[in-house]
Structure formats: C-alpha cells, structure tokens
Amino acid sequence: MATSFPIIDSHIHLYPEAELDTLSWYTPENPLGKQHSVEDYKAATGGAAKGFIFLETDRKHDLASGADEAGGSKGWEHPLAEIDWLKRIVTGNPREGQGHTKEDSELCVAYIPWAPMPSGAAVLEKYIAKAQEVAGESWSKVRGFRYLLQDKPNGTCLTDEFIESLKLLGRKKLVFDLGIDQHRRGRVQLEEAVEMIDRAHEGVPEEDKVVFILNHMCKPDLGVYNTMSSPSFLAWRTAMFTLGKCEQTYMKISGGFSEMPDSLKERPAEDIFEALMPWLSVILAAFGSDRIMFGSDWPVCTVGVGASEAWAKWQKVVARLCWMATLDDEAQRNIWGATALKAYGIESK
Structure with missing residues (x-):
C-alpha cells in the first residue's frame, strides 16, 4: 500500500566502513557490521523518502571527558567524529x-x-559548545541529542544531573530522543520515563520545557498473543496514555521488526499490521496523528527481514494503519512528515 504524501523518515542510522571500530556494539559477525551509507539507504527505499533524520549510532565514549577546566574532549572523540561524518553529508x-x-x-x-546527559548541565554545556564547533555550518541541522537508556542501569535518568541536562536542552530549544526498551527491561523503564519527564518539566516555563521524542513505540513485546490478559501489554498501554497526556511528547512508529518473533517478520505487511493492531491503536489514541511520526529504523529494520524489502514492508504497515483508521489528508501528512518537522523544529521542506 503506497502513500501519495511526502515522506520524512524520522529515524535512520548511517556509518562509514572506516569508522566501524568506533561503534560500541560492532563485531565483524554482527549483521549490521558493515558500511551503511546514504547510497545504500536510497537503494533500500527506492527513493521514496523525501528526507531523513539521522540518529546517533552509539559510538564509544567516556562520559567524564570535558569535565575538567581545560574542557578536554578525548573521551568524546568518537561521538564528535560522528558529527563530523554527518557534516560531510549535510554540506556535500x-x-x-x-x-x-x-x-x-x-x-x-x-x-x-x-x-x-548523565554528567550534568555544566559538562553538557561544554559538550554542546564542542559539538557546535565540530558541526560548523551544519549546526543548524542539529535539532537535539540522544543518550540511549535502554541498556543503562535502572535509575540513570532520574539523577539530579540527568534532569539538569534535560532542562538545559529545553532552554536551548533542543529535543531529547528517548530510547527505552520495555521488551527486554520490563515496566521499570516505562515508569522511570514517566517520572523523568515529570521532573524535567516541573517548575519550568512552558516555552522552556524540553520536547521528548519517544523512539520505537518504547519497544513493547510485539510477540504477545493475548493482549487482554498480558501484564506486559497492559503496563505498556497504561504508560502510553500517561505519556500521551504531555503535549511535549511525540512518538515514533518505528522499530517494530526488532520486537517481533521471526515468524511474524516473514509474513506479508497485511498480516503484520493485523498482529500489531492492538499496539498501533493505542499509539494513535494516546498521541493522535499530530504527535506520531513514521520512522523506519533503517538499517536495524533489515535484520531478519532483508535489505531489499524491510523499509517498504514497514511503510506498508504504517500506510495500512492510516487507511484502516480512515485518517484524513491532514492527519496522514502529519504521520508521514509534518509531525517530524514540527517536533524537531525543522522548516517545512
């Protein structure tokens, strides 16, 4: 099922072969352990995406770097190299x-x-200054930051330092992309996300409240069979409606393949949509079309699905949601691109 609306893919990853060993998760055996370029992405999408938003790829780093008065950045070398890599793409x-x-x-x-983010506002301020220096003329394309919480110890995002960092992003009009994983880490990640957002916004003027963009539907277990009695699904559903009450939160319909059993990944898009209806219905009800956005999670989406079909299959799943929900043209434009442009503060393309 195709769409006639311009697509801004809100979540992709890119990295060159020359920098593979700077990725914290890289091994030669990893199915993603090879170069993934703009050229590869264009081939995978068939040119269907009008534009994309790049998300950091978890480069090796040292949190403490730059905390000294000299503002050293050796431990930030690899994340800053990623900024330099994106600068080369953005500036041609x-x-x-x-x-x-x-x-x-x-x-x-x-x-x-x-x-x-865990290092506190003072260190984050120094890092942002260094990132801006490296980004140079591409700095206007940096619309926020991410620090993956899905694999971090419980409580990481609830320290005073983390909350201070979030408030700093809000004052600077930079968003925070929130990556958590209910599937593997349980409901505690959902509960902490709710508390983190409440604390980050508490006592903050409306115009300075940091915008949160939730990645991958918060990674629910999409292999649950009976959602009506599943504690996992019920906890996730409750959290979605709680998170959706905050107007500064947005949700990416992305990352679905990683949370499915292999047998479902292999099915046609129509069958996948039917299986995912309980989750997709909750997302639409909790956030509305003006706060949800399409994202492919390319190339992660290709694992177990196939490089040549994964992007198109996920696009068909989301298109079917739009069709089944009888969304009007404005609502569909939101999901396929307008919401992403609004949430990230990007001028309309």
Missing part, C-alpha cells in the same frame, strides 16, 4: 568510498548526535 563534501554525493546533501533534514 563526501570522501571517496563513503557512499554519498554532493547532490545528497539536502536529504538529511536533521541529525541527532549523542550527548553526555
């Missing part, structure tokens, strides 16, 4: 063999680097 200055051309520069409408 490719290096040979890295899979992008000068003409691809407009495709990246925004990018979201890593940031040392």
Whole structure:
C-alpha cells in the first residue's frame, strides 16, 4: 500500500566502513557490521523518502571527558567524529568510498548526535559548545541529542544531573530522543520515563520545557498473543496514555521488526499490521496523528527481514494503519512528515 504524501523518515542510522571500530556494539559477525551509507539507504527505499533524520549510532565514549577546566574532549572523540561524518553529508563534501554525493546533501533534514546527559548541565554545556564547533555550518541541522537508556542501569535518568541536562536542552530549544526498551527491561523503564519527564518539566516555563521524542513505540513485546490478559501489554498501554497526556511528547512508529518473533517478520505487511493492531491503536489514541511520526529504523529494520524489502514492508504497515483508521489528508501528512518537522523544529521542506 503506497502513500501519495511526502515522506520524512524520522529515524535512520548511517556509518562509514572506516569508522566501524568506533561503534560500541560492532563485531565483524554482527549483521549490521558493515558500511551503511546514504547510497545504500536510497537503494533500500527506492527513493521514496523525501528526507531523513539521522540518529546517533552509539559510538564509544567516556562520559567524564570535558569535565575538567581545560574542557578536554578525548573521551568524546568518537561521538564528535560522528558529527563530523554527518557534516560531510549535510554540506556535500563526501570522501571517496563513503557512499554519498554532493547532490545528497539536502536529504538529511536533521541529525541527532549523542550527548553526555548523565554528567550534568555544566559538562553538557561544554559538550554542546564542542559539538557546535565540530558541526560548523551544519549546526543548524542539529535539532537535539540522544543518550540511549535502554541498556543503562535502572535509575540513570532520574539523577539530579540527568534532569539538569534535560532542562538545559529545553532552554536551548533542543529535543531529547528517548530510547527505552520495555521488551527486554520490563515496566521499570516505562515508569522511570514517566517520572523523568515529570521532573524535567516541573517548575519550568512552558516555552522552556524540553520536547521528548519517544523512539520505537518504547519497544513493547510485539510477540504477545493475548493482549487482554498480558501484564506486559497492559503496563505498556497504561504508560502510553500517561505519556500521551504531555503535549511535549511525540512518538515514533518505528522499530517494530526488532520486537517481533521471526515468524511474524516473514509474513506479508497485511498480516503484520493485523498482529500489531492492538499496539498501533493505542499509539494513535494516546498521541493522535499530530504527535506520531513514521520512522523506519533503517538499517536495524533489515535484520531478519532483508535489505531489499524491510523499509517498504514497514511503510506498508504504517500506510495500512492510516487507511484502516480512515485518517484524513491532514492527519496522514502529519504521520508521514509534518509531525517530524514540527517536533524537531525543522522548516517545512
């Protein structure tokens, strides 16, 4: 099921072969352990996406770096190298063999680097200054930051330092992309996300409240068979309606393949949609079309699905949601691109 609306893919990852060993998760055996370039992305989408938003890829780092008065950045070397890599894409200055051309520069409408959120506002301020220096003329495309919480110890996002960092992002009009994982970590990640958002907004003027963009539907277990009696599903549903009450929260319909059993990934898009209806219905009810956005999670979406079909299959799942919910043109434009542009503060393309 195709869509006639312009697509801004709100969640993709890119990295060159020359920098694979800077990725914290990289091993030669990993199915994602090879270059993934703009050229590869365009081939996977068939040119269907008008633009994309890049999310940091979890480069190796040292949180403490830059905390000294000299503002050293050695431990931030790899995240800053990722910013430099995105700058080359955005400004149309490719290096040979890295899979992008000068003409691809407009495709990246925004990018979201890593940031040392647990280190507190003072360190984060120094990091942002360093990131801006490295980004140079591409800095306008940096619309926020991410620090993955899905694999961090419980309580990481509830420290005073983390909350101070979130408030700093709000004052600077930079968003925070929130990556948590209910499927593998349980309801505590949902509960902490709710508390974190409440504390980050408490006592803050409306115009300075940080915007949260929730990744991958918060990674629920999409293999649950009986959602009516599943404690996992019920906890997730409750959290979605709680999170959806906050107007500064947005949700990405993305990352679904990673949370499905392999047998479901192999099914046609129509069957996948039917299986995911309970989750997708909750997302639409909790956030509305003006606060949900399409994201592919490419190339992660290709694992167990296939490089040539994963993006199109997920796009069909979301298109079927729009059709089944009888969404009007404005609502569909929101999901396919307008919501992402609004949430990230990007000028309409």
